[in-house]
Amino acid sequence: MFTSPYICPVCDLPLQSHRSTLRCAAEHSFDRHKKGYINLLLAQNKKSTAPGDDVMMVQSRRRFLEAGHYQTLAERISAQLAAQLPADARVWDAGCGEGYYTQKVAQANPGFDCYGLDISKPAIVAASKYKNIQWSVASSTHAPYADASFDAIVSVFSRVDSEAFHRVLKSGGAVCMVTPDFDHLMALRQLIYQQVRPYDVSKHQTYLDDRFELVHDERLTFALDLPNNQAIFDLLGMTPHAHRLSHEAQDRLKQTPALQDRACFKLYWLVKKPAAEAPL
Ligand SMILES: C[S@@+](CC[C@H](N)C(=O)[O-])C[C@H]1O[C@@H](n2cnc3c(N)ncnc32)[C@H](O)[C@@H]1O
Numbered sequence: 001m002f003t004s005p006y007i008c009p010v011c012d013l014p015l016q017s018h019r020s021t022l023r024c025a026a027e028h029s030f031d032r033h034k035k036g037y038i039n040l041l042l043a044q045n046k047k048s049t050a051p052g053d054d055v056m057m058v059q060s061r062r063r064f065l066e067a068g069h070y071q072t073l074a075e076r077i078s079a080q081l082a083a084q085l086p087a088d089a090r091v092w093d094a095g096c097g098e099g100y101y102t103q104k105v106a107q108a109n110p111g112f113d114c115y116g117l118d119i120s121k122p123a124i125v126a127a128s129k130y131k132n133i134q135w136s137v138a139s140s141t142h143a144p145y146a147d148a149s150f151d152a153i154v155s156v157f158s159r160v161d162s163e164a165f166h167r168v169l170k171s172g173g174a175v176c177m178v179t180p181d182f183d184h185l186m187a188l189r190q191l192i193y194q195q196v197r198p199y200d201v202s203k204h205q206t207y208l209d210d211r212f213e214l215v216h217d218e219r220l221t222f223a224l225d226l227p228n229n230q231a232i233f234d235l236l237g238m239t240p241h242a243h244r245l246s247h248e249a250q251d252r253l254k255q256t257p258a259l260q261d262r263a264c265f266k267l268y269w270l271v272k273k274p275a276a277e278a279p280l
């Protein structure tokens, strides 16, 4: 049986489970929703009333991912974790969205103790259909987990946070970070923009500060076959391009019945360095 890594978002004391409630010794308590997730996002840690991805974005992402378009990526992440971590590792998916990668990792590694966290309530409501994973609504910056409680953190197209990641990782713990590579979704971007510039990927490795060591990086690329207009709009709905569409681009996309594109990702494996010894 695993001990819980949850800490109280108000006072940082450990949270203990009492039936459907999590409670700290200072009597702050948080109800577990009947779907199984727990809301640990404090009002002062929200920048808006409904932070993170909205229901429409969550639904697009769910349809697109469930159709299996990014299955190759999910399998690669799962295999990398399986190869590098102990069979009973505790893993946090930070900014897990509707939980696709979290559940793929959990399925492929049944001994893992998996936690999915997102600031978006609709995302976590959708994620909670996957069982045997501990879901919570919270901000990664104020991750409600004890110090040194995780073997690894997965971050797929989500913001990384050096301070929080460093705090909750065990010494030697790893971050598996996935980002778009410079030529990700070129065909889709050519439909949207007159001039398509490659993404600047030179800063990826500095997203986490020098308390982390990059020990491996790789490129993963595969063909994407979007068989209908719905799939194109679902993909679009998952990207920041959706907010930048001109009317012309929107019309062009509406008239595109199917699209052949390429998914191009970078996967980075960074390890938390051991603490430096204090000088005598
Ligand atoms: C691009 S999506 C990626 C979701 C998921 N990893 C995937 O690839 O399907 C980024 C996610 O980060 C979440 N997010 C944004 N700010 C966050 C924060 N401060 N803490 C936790 N999650 C956050 C959003 O709600 C959204 O679900």
Ligand SMILES: [Zn+2]
Pocket: 008, 009, 010, 011, 012, 013, 024, 025, 026, 027, 028
């Ligand atoms: Zn408390």
